[in-house]
Amino acid sequence: MSDAAPPTAGLLVAKAVSRTFREGGRDLRVLDGLGLAVDAGDCLAILGRSGSGKSTLLHLLAGLDRPDPTAAGTPAGGGLFFRGENVYGGSERRLDRYRRSSIGLVFQSYHLIGELSALQNVLLAARVATPLTRWPSTRREAKARAADLLGRVGLGDRLHHRPGKLSGGERQRVAIARALVNEPAILLADEPTGNLDATTGREVLDLFLGLHRAGQTLVLVTHDDKVARAAERVVVLEGGRLVEETAAARGVLVPGKRGRDADRRA
Numbered sequence: 001m002s003d004a005a006p007p008t009a010g011l012l013v014a015k016a017v018s019r020t021f022r023e024g025g026r027d028l029r030v031l032d033g034l035g036l037a038v039d040a041g042d043c044l045a046i047l048g049r050s051g052s053g054k055s056t057l058l059h060l061l062a063g064l065d066r067p068d069p070t071a072a073g074t075p076a077g078g079g080l081f082f083r084g085e086n087v088y089g090g091s092e093r094r095l096d097r098y099r100r101s102s103i104g105l106v107f108q109s110y111h112l113i114g115e116l117s118a119l120q121n122v123l124l125a126a127r128v129a130t131p132l133t134r135w136p137s138t139r140r141e142a143k144a145r146a147a148d149l150l151g152r153v154g155l156g157d158r159l160h161h162r163p164g165k166l167s168g169g170e171r172q173r174v175a176i177a178r179a180l181v182n183e184p185a186i187l188l189a190d191e192p193t194g195n196l197d198a199t200t201g202r203e204v205l206d207l208f209l210g211l212h213r214a215g216q217t218l219v220l221v222t223h224d225d226k227v228a229r230a231a232e233r234v235v236v237l238e239g240g241r242l243v244e245e246t247a248a249a250r251g252v253l254v255p256g257k258r259g260r261d262a263d264r265r266a
């Protein structure tokens with residue numbers, strides 16, 4: 001990450017970020033000078049109609065894609081900044097380090113390895129993260145850590161089940177345990193309740209909210225109204241930019257962080 005990055009407030013800050021896809025000889029600008037600031041401890045939901053670019057944004061936040069190079073006329077210093085450092089401004093190695101040590105990712109369709117047990121799925125993630133984290137230093141420690149995480153998500157008695165023998169909600173819990181294995185600064189989730197029935201989705205949402213209460217910073221892309229209502233902040237992706245929704249607009253009566261424009265904050 002570039003040392004020349006400008007100082008930015010917030011844990012993860014997107015400034016004037018654009019992403020254009022070229023398809024069939026035409027440019028499709030999905031994100032258009034977008035701004036967002038995620039603070040430590042936030043529980044943020046990203047909403048938007050289908051095709052508005054939510055997954056594209058989440059992939060950028062996760063370090064899985066690259067924003068367009070800053071175009072002439074856009075403010076200097078645009079980009080994605082994690083703790084003030086430009087995520088996409090350095091080497092591939094640094095980007096890889098960001099992905100593996102700072103971010104946890106949960107997907108709608110779990111993305112577990114079918115041949116591995118719940119414990120082995122989490123252990124595999126621990127092995128990927130270990131060169132970058134101080135722990136777990138031994139296989140025994142890694143196993144204890146993975147079992148502990150699976151216990152925390154309510155699967156202490158399913159350690160040796162393969163995904164095919166688990167329910168959808170249980171698979172998502174394994175995926176959440178796996179995403180937590182590197183103690184990520186930010187847990188990102190793309191439609192984490194999208195494949196689940198209402199009751200199971202609520203249970204998975206409660207799990208996320210419990211993690212948030214314990215201090216985990218969360219960013220959830222969702223179509224699920226229950227998830228959006230439970231989040232502290234909601235931003236809506238429209239026309240390639242984010243607009244912050246007020247608590248009042250969501251029918252939430254408690255005073256919250258109201259009426260801010262996410263683009264203005266970044």
Ligand SMILES: Nc1ncnc2c1ncn2[C@@H]1O[C@H](COP(=O)(O)OP(=O)(O)OP(=O)(O)O)[C@@H](O)[C@H]1O
Nearest residue numbers: 021022023030048049050051052053054055056057
């Ligand atoms: N790799 C790609 N190449 C070309 N176009 C793409 C690519 N990825 C996404 N798009 C286009 O970008 C737009 C936004 O896609 P994205 O998946 O981010 O939307 P979304 O808001 O997550 O949608 P949904 O809610 O349906 O999952 C879509 O029109 C999609 O076709």
